[in-house]
Amino acid sequence: MNLSYSDCQHTFRAEARDWLASAVPATPLPSFDTKEGFAAHREWERCLHEGRWGTVTWPESYGGRGADLIEWLIFEEEYYRAGAPGRVNQNGIFLLGPTLMEHGTQAQRQRFLPPMAAGDTIWAQGWSEPNAGSDMAAIRCTAERHGDRYIINGQKTWSTRATFADWLFGLFRTEAGSERHRGLSFLLVPLDTPGITVRPVRQLNGLPGFAEVFFDDAECSADNLLGEEGGGWSVAMATAGFERGLMLRSPARYQEAARRLVSLYLAQRPAVDRDPSVRGAVLAAWMRAEAYTLATYATASRLLSGGHIGSESSTNKIFWSELDLELHSTAMSILGERAELQSTAVDCEAGGAWLEGFLFAQAGPIYAGTNEIQRNIIADRMLGLPRS
Amino acid sequence: MDFQFSEEQRMFERSLREFLAAELPTERIRGLWDSERGRSDALWRSLAELGVLSVLVPESDGGLGLDERDFVLLAETCGYAALPEPLVDSALLSAPLLAAVGGEVAQRWLPALLAGEVRVAVATPLDLLVADADGAAAVLLAGGSAGDDDGELRLLVAPPADALHRQDSVDPSRRLFSRTPLGGGDLIAEGDTVRQLWARALNRGALGAAAQQLGAAARVLEYSVAYASERKQFGRAIGSFQAVRNQLADVAVALEFARPVVYRAADSLARGVATAARDVSHAWLAAGEAARMAARHGIQSHGAIGYTWELDLQIWLKRIWATDALWGGRAWHSERLETAVFSPDVALGAGHTFDEGT
Numbered sequence: 001m002n003l004s005y006s007d008c009q010h011t012f013r014a015e016a017r018d019w020l021a022s023a024v025p026a027t028p029l030p031s032f033d034t035k036e037g038f039a040a041h042r043e044w045e046r047c048l049h050e051g052r053w054g055t056v057t058w059p060e061s062y063g064g065r066g067a068d069l070i071e072w073l074i075f076e077e078e079y080y081r082a083g084a085p086g087r088v089n090q091n092g093i094f095l096l097g098p099t100l101m102e103h104g105t106q107a108q109r110q111r112f113l114p115p116m117a118a119g120d121t122i123w124a125q126g127w128s129e130p131n132a133g134s135d136m137a138a139i140r141c142t143a144e145r146h147g148d149r150y151i152i153n154g155q156k157t158w159s160t161r162a163t164f165a166d167w168l169f170g171l172f173r174t175e176a177g178s179e180r181h182r183g184l185s186f187l188l189v190p191l192d193t194p195g196i197t198v199r200p201v202r203q204l205n206g207l208p209g210f211a212e213v214f215f216d217d218a219e220c221s222a223d224n225l226l227g228e229e230g231g232g233w234s235v236a237m238a239t240a241g242f243e244r245g246l247m248l249r250s251p252a253r254y255q256e257a258a259r260r261l262v263s264l265y266l267a268q269r270p271a272v273d274r275d276p277s278v279r280g281a282v283l284a285a286w287m288r289a290e291a292y293t294l295a296t297y298a299t300a301s302r303l304l305s306g307g308h309i310g311s312e313s314s315t316n317k318i319f320w321s322e323l324d325l326e327l328h329s330t331a332m333s334i335l336g337e338r339a340e341l342q343s344t345a346v347d348c349e350a351g352g353a354w355l356e357g358f359l360f361a362q363a364g365p366i367y368a369g370t371n372e373i374q375r376n377i378i379a380d381r382m383l384g385l386p387r388s
Numbered sequence: 389m390d391f392q393f394s395e396e397q398r399m400f401e402r403s404l405r406e407f408l409a410a411e412l413p414t415e416r417i418r419g420l421w422d423s424e425r426g427r428s429d430a431l432w433r434s435l436a437e438l439g440v441l442s443v444l445v446p447e448s449d450g451g452l453g454l455d456e457r458d459f460v461l462l463a464e465t466c467g468y469a470a471l472p473e474p475l476v477d478s479a480l481l482s483a484p485l486l487a488a489v490g491g492e493v494a495q496r497w498l499p500a501l502l503a504g505e506v507r508v509a510v511a512t513p514l515d516l517l518v519a520d521a522d523g524a525a526a527v528l529l530a531g532g533s534a535g536d537d538d539g540e541l542r543l544l545v546a547p548p549a550d551a552l553h554r555q556d557s558v559d560p561s562r563r564l565f566s567r568t569p570l571g572g573g574d575l576i577a578e579g580d581t582v583r584q585l586w587a588r589a590l591n592r593g594a595l596g597a598a599a600q601q602l603g604a605a606a607r608v609l610e611y612s613v614a615y616a617s618e619r620k621q622f623g624r625a626i627g628s629f630q631a632v633r634n635q636l637a638d639v640a641v642a643l644e645f646a647r648p649v650v651y652r653a654a655d656s657l658a659r660g661v662a663t664a665a666r667d668v669s670h671a672w673l674a675a676g677e678a679a680r681m682a683a684r685h686g687i688q689s690h691g692a693i694g695y696t697w698e699l700d701l702q703i704w705l706k707r708i709w710a711t712d713a714l715w716g717g718r719a720w721h722s723e724r725l726e727t728a729v730f731s732p733d734v735a736l737g738a739g740h741t742f743d744e745g746t
Contacts, residue, residue, distance in 0.1 A: 001397075001457050003655045003742055005389050013739070070389050077738035252738040259737030266730060283722065286729050286736070287649075287670055293741045294391075294648035301391035315644045372630075378640050379633035383613045386625040388633060 003297075005074075012067070013074045019051050020082040028351070032088040033207035038122075038164040041088035045119030055093055055117045058101075062109070063117035069246070069300035076250035091161060092116040092123035094247040096169050096188075099239045103186075103227040112188065124162035124191065126170025126213060127236070129155060134373050136171070137180040137233070141215065143172035143187055145229070148222045150174065150187065152195075152215040160367075162211035163200040165191060169239075171232045178230070186232035188224040195219070204359045241313045246300070248368060249320045251293035257327045257357065258289035260350070264334055272334050281330040288323045295319070311382040314374040321364030321371060328358035389742075391648065393461060401461040404440060408469035414700040420472055421560040427507075427523050432473055436504025441479045444592075449487045449494060450502055455658035456480075456595060460651060463596040467603025470703045472561035474507065474520045476596040481589045482508040485528055485541070488585055493543060493576050497526060511567055512593065513586055514716050521565040522552050529573055530586060541582045544573030559706035591657055591668045594715040598650050598668075598675035601711055602643065604704045605675075605682035609639050611701050612682075612689040619691075626689070635685040642678035649674040661743040666728035669721035676718065679708045 030037030048054035058064025115121045132138040141154030175183030195218030200208030227235040265282045331354040332339040343352030365371040379385040443459045445451020486498045500506045506525035511518040513530040529542040553566040616627030653671035656664040683705045687694040
């Protein structure tokens with residue numbers, strides 16, 4: 001154990017910092033859940049890619065830097081510190097990308113990874129259905145094999161980024177009459193396929209961050225099957241492991257939110273201290289952001305020496321989502337009557353970022369597997385308690 | 389940047405864990421409760437033979453010349469075993485303090501302490517109570533008799549029986565005595581050197597206690613999982629009910645996120661980084677929170693049997709509750725953390741978690 005950075009790691013950080021200082025847009029981009037914001041964020045992905053900073057952990061042959069997980073954490077710290085835009089292609093780069101590298105064929109990797117890295121294909125997720133939320137094995141959307149094609153019918157919902165995205169990945173039932181986890185396949189589907197209808201769903205902030213996706217005899221090439229036919233569940237679990245485990249929420253996001261929370265508190269301290277509980281809440285949020293960072297460095301160290309992601313994917317997901325709520329709820333109580341003000345209001349604080357973050361934080365304990373499901377996983381697999 | 393313990397560190401932990409599992413079953417702990425001294429000289433000598441007392445003592449003084457990173461897992465293991473002996477305080481405070489004072493004092497006491505032939509208790513500047521003063525051949529005292537003067541280090545050899553006022557703890561394994569009557573002794577060091585020694589010693593003591601809290605919390609969780617898996621109500625194991633499962637899952641999460649905070653504090657102390665005091669206080673608070681949660685949910689998952697003297701769970705619950713107030717307690721550590729975090733000149737945020745990561 002030695003918690004200091006090597007010279008190489010310092011150099012890597014300096015290089016990232018220099019590049020970001022010159023490349024990050026001076027004014028924040030519009031939300032990627034608007035048409036113009038989506039386009040602006042796609043441009044930013046291209047810019048990241050040209051600087052080779054879009055996919056730092058990927059091999060160089062796919063446009064990455066072959067960075068290890070510690071370097072990834074360093075890059076993320078610099079990224080959030082620089083106030084760089086959100087990653088519109090997170091679904092692709094952080095979730096599908098690693099899954100393709102693990103389960104994809106060489107041809108699939110070569111076909112899908114470069115355009116994903118370049119921002120040419122932005123990905124949406126297609127897991128949930130009207131009757132398959134937490135119970136994902138209840139998926140009913142069918143993909144029937146006809147020679148070298150699948151014919152897809154059914155409906156996906158709560159499909160993040162699908163309103164403007166190019167492609168969707170998700171699970172479909174390829175074996176007629178199969179039940180639960182069996183007979184599901186992991187397919188990659190272009191959203192402009194005839195027979196697909198995308199209906200935007202507005203989220204709590206009024207923007208269409210979700211969509212419902214309807215499949216009506218939509219055709220999909222069998223080349224787009226990731227992993228074995230009928231073996232989609234385990235491929236999806238790998239994706240879910242990446243999502244919850246490490247790459248979806250790097251600690252830098254919370255380190256920066258905690259920093260902003262402390263300065264918000266200090267700036268308004270005499271007034272805020274009239275409620276003595278706030279001081280403790282600010283300190284507790286800072287401590288948890290720090291703990292999340294330390295735990296992530298510990299996981300990264302373990303994975304670097306050959307370990308595999310395990311129960312961290314569930315403990316992390318609970319921890320960061322509840323931390324995010326805590327950070328933003330505390331900020332809201334400091335802001336008092338200004339807390340409700342939208343970015344368009346004259347007196348809003350920090351461009352409405354706290355309110356936006358507070359709304360988004362409500363979703364944290366729900367998406368990527370609800371925290372109730374995570375607690376079940378911890379009870380089953382980490383503690384070995386009897387199944388409920 | 390490497391957050392992993394070495395194979396040697398893990399092996400040391402394993403050997404202590406196996407030793408304590410074999411030598412300190414709960415019947416033995418209960419046996420010590422009923423004995424007059426509450427301690428076992430044989431056990432103490434065996435622990436010394438394992439080298440556990442010598443970890444932080446320089447090799448030139450007959451120690452292992454290692455640091456806090458090598459000790460933190462051992463302290464965690466002591467918490468897991470609910471070891472009644474004052475091993476952690478002796479290894480983290482008594483032995484290194486004596487080594488730091490050096491000279492004749494060290495020559496006279498250190499070899500005997502490291503060999504497990506004697507015990508040397510410590511009364512720090514923070515203490516109202518002194519642990520294990522009765523079985524100690526000598527007591528290291530902060531200041532004279534006031535107990536709050538950290539500019540003096542005294543050594544009281546063979547504390548007289550009339551200065552030993554026993555105060556009973558909720559935890560029968562703890563042997564506590566009033567601080568005030570313990571005075572006098574020889575002045576063995578003074579001035580800024582002593583202040584620095586105490587500052588380091590207090591941080592080490594708090595780190596050791598935080599690590600023991602982790603171990604105790606893990607043990608309570610184990611007991612609770614085992615009980616909830618076996619105990620049946622409504623025709624099924626109570627551990628299959630989500631109300632019970634969720635509480636225990638929350639303890640697991642709290643522990644997962646307290647551990648790296650404690651390990652980091654060990655690294656900060658070992659490397660002497662500028663944030664070491666802040667990191668120790670964070671560790672104290674995080675480990676305490678996880679341990680209190682483990683105790684609360686642990687007793688709840690046991691139901692009425694958890695509220696009995698008979699069940700061994702009480703050994704760890706009481707240790708957790710008692711430890712939570714030591715080393716300045718939550719107030720002292722929160723205050724210290726606040727000073728560090730709510731300071732306008734402190735750099736916070738992404739990239740500042742590790743001192744030189746700016």
